[in-house]
Amino acid sequence: MTDHYEDEEENRQRQLSNRQVLGFVAGYWRRRPWLMAGTVVLTLIAIGFDLMLPWAAGRLVDAVAAGPANPDPAWRAWLLFVGVYLAFSVIRNTAMRFLIPFSATNMKELTDDGFRQVQGFSSDWHADTFAGSTVRRLSRAMWGYDVVTDAVLIWFGPAAVVLGGLCVMMLLRWPSVGLFACAVTVIYVLSNIYLTALWARPANLKSVALDSRIGGALADSISSNATVKTFGAEAREEARIGGVTEMWRKATMKTWGRFTDLWLLHNMMLVALQAGLTGLLLLEWSRGRASTGDIAFAVTAFMLMSGYLRNIGENIRTAQKGMDDIEDVARYAQTEPQVVDALAAAPFRPELGEIVFDRVVFRYKSAETPLYDRFTLRIAPGERVALVGATGSGKSTFVKLIQRLYDVQDGTILIDGQDIAKVTQGSLRRAIAVVPQDPALFHRTLAENISYARPDATHEEIVLAARRARAHDFIMRLPKGYDTLVGERGVKLSGGERQRVAIARAFLADAPILVLDEATSSLDVETELQVQAAMEELMVGRTTIVIAHRLSTIRSADRILVFDHGRIIEEGRHAELVKQGGAYARLHAVTEGVV
Known part of the structure; x- marks a missing residue:
């Protein structure tokens, strides 16, 4: 199982520290300082009232212990006891009104930023990474942020105030009780932090990575369900997922x-706190240095302290899990995109579609020597230029380089006289329409898929593009016409229908450069004729690059370039190259029976 994930695990690079992940989260907190300040300040005020609760309980018990002869002090103490808790509840609830928009907006932006970062990574990065794993990491990080924010802003800070305040109150009145409470509190918190980070975190990181792997494996199998059914391999896939x-x-x-x-270890510490706190106060009471109300104070203080300590322990553990969930997205934020726009990059200005490679050197990261030298x-x-040659000869690389999916190591690529390394990637790619061998459509309507090239296109423009692509007739035969959903990657359509939708999209893009990448290689003869006719119309007035193995599709090309290991070994028109008797002629002889 692990072999399939080696490249993906390389993308994880190095493990980030808790401090780095927390710094990443804090960057989102700083985006909304007023909401954060409102949350923290109101929470601290509420905690102040929570801190008064043991004192108010002690006052009530002392007033009751004085007897019913004068009940007024007892009722006043009761009102104080109830009022303190009421104030705590109302103010704490108000703090949540600040926290809700604070967290929800930051969670949205964290997910948006993570998605933007992932989109900016290179084609190599996406080829090495399971899409399902990436989706899982992004969604998990969103909820990890929520856990960490709640723990730090709502629990850790307020708990520190309450626990510190109670310890100080005890130190001032009963030093031995205060010292004991402080010691147990410090040991409890520090052991939680360090044991969670050093002992529990390594195991948690492994289970988090395997959670991402589940997402990748599920997406891989489900998106390939047609292939699974073709080979009757459901049981095999179930075993693989299992x-x-x-x-x-x-x-x-x-x-x-x-x-x-x-959790067990720290609950034992709470038992020790309970026994020590109440036992020491009983000792003080037996020596006449503590009242009945002081005993009530000790019991209430223990209940308050144990509640906050238990919450601290649980939140340290959940915060650690939350930070582990965020770690991948935090790492994405630190990872520079492999292909970036220059600082002063200008929008590409499309003109006539001239393409120039000037002494270009390019090597794939996994190769020892350059493909293009x-x-x-x-x-x-x-x-109209056709690119032919064996697999790995450099044809597809040529197309990827003009789209700037990779950066060259040396030399320059110019389109319409503009260095493509000095223009924005988005504007460059919008000037190049690509019709691939197997077009991948979105699980959206046909109209949305066609207009993806130009989202502001009117319905009339979409229909015109579909007509020119010979797609309108089959679209109108569908129950919902242009509003028909095509399924994930367009699985509800045939190969020829997907090709025509891709051609319609290219018509709508109206780009000066057109790339046809094996666009008819898998079609039946009748469908190929329809698609070929649409492509002929699409090529008019555009610089066209055709990648083809079926030589019948490129006979009318102005020039045919024969690639071999990143070099052009022959070039010319179809008839000329056949007469030369070289590499192209051999390819032609092999395919002549098909042609």
Whole structure:
């Protein structure tokens, strides 16, 4: 199972520290200082009233212990006791009114930022990473932020105030009681922090990684369900998913077991706090240095302290899990995109579609030697150029480089006289329309898929593009016409229908450069004729690059370039190259029976 995930695990780079992850979260807190300040200030005020509760309870018990002869002090103490808790509840609730928009907006922006960062990563990064794992990490980080924010702003700070305040109150009145309470509190909190980070976190990181792996494995199998059914491989896929979930089960049981062990250890510390606090106050009472109300204070103080300590312990553990959930997205924020716009990048200005490679050197990261080594080529505006050659010869790389999906190591690529490394990537790619071999459509309506090239297109413009792509007739035969949902990646449509939708999209884009990447290789003869006719119309007036193995589709090209290991070994028109008797002629001979 692990072999499939080696490249993805490389993308994780190094483990971030808790401080780095917390710093990442704090960056979102600083975006809304007033909401954060309102949350923290109101919470602290509420905690002040919570801190008064043991004192108010002691006053009430002392007043009651004085006897019913004069009940007024008891009723006043009762009103104080009830009023303190009422004030705590109302102010605490008001603090939540600040926290809700604070957290919800930050969670939205964290997810948006993470998605933007992922979109900016290179094609290599996406090829090495399971899409399902990335989705899982983004959604998990959103809720991880919520857990960490609640723990830090709502629990840790207020708990520190309450626990510190109670310890000071005890120190001032009963030093031995105060010292004991302080010692247990400090040991409880520090052991929670360090044991969680050093003992529980390694196991939790492993279970988090396996949770991402489940997302990747599920998405991989579900998105390929048609292939699974074709081979009757449902049981095999169930076994494969079962293997991943079994690894997750074992890792998660270990994680939960460690957290449960920590919970038991710290509950024993709370038992010690209960016994010590009440026992020391009883000792003070037996020596005449504490009243009945003081005993009530001790009991109430223990209940308050144990509640906050228990919450601190639980929130330290959940905050650690939350930070582990956020870690991947925090790492994304620290990862520079592999292809970035220059600081002064200007929008690309599309003109006639001239393409020039000037002594270009390019090497894939996994290759030892460059594929292109001082590669030079000029494609004239409006020229139709076909690229042929064996797999790995550099045809697809040529297209990826003009789209700037990768940066070259040396040399320059110019389109319409503009260095593509000095223009914005988005504007450059909008000037290049691509019709791939297997178009991937969104699970949206046909109208949305066609207008993806130009979202502001009117319905009439969408219909015109579909007509020109020979797609209108089959669309109108569908029950909902242009409002028909096409399924994930367009699975509800045939290959020819998807091709025509992609061509309609290219018509609507109206880009000066057109790339046809094996656009008819998998179609039946009748469908191929329809698609070919649509492509012929689409190519008019555009610089066109055709990648093809079926030589019948490129006979009318102005120029055919034969690639071999990143070099052009032959070029010319179809008839000329056949007469030369070289590499192209051999390819033609192999495919002649098909042609």
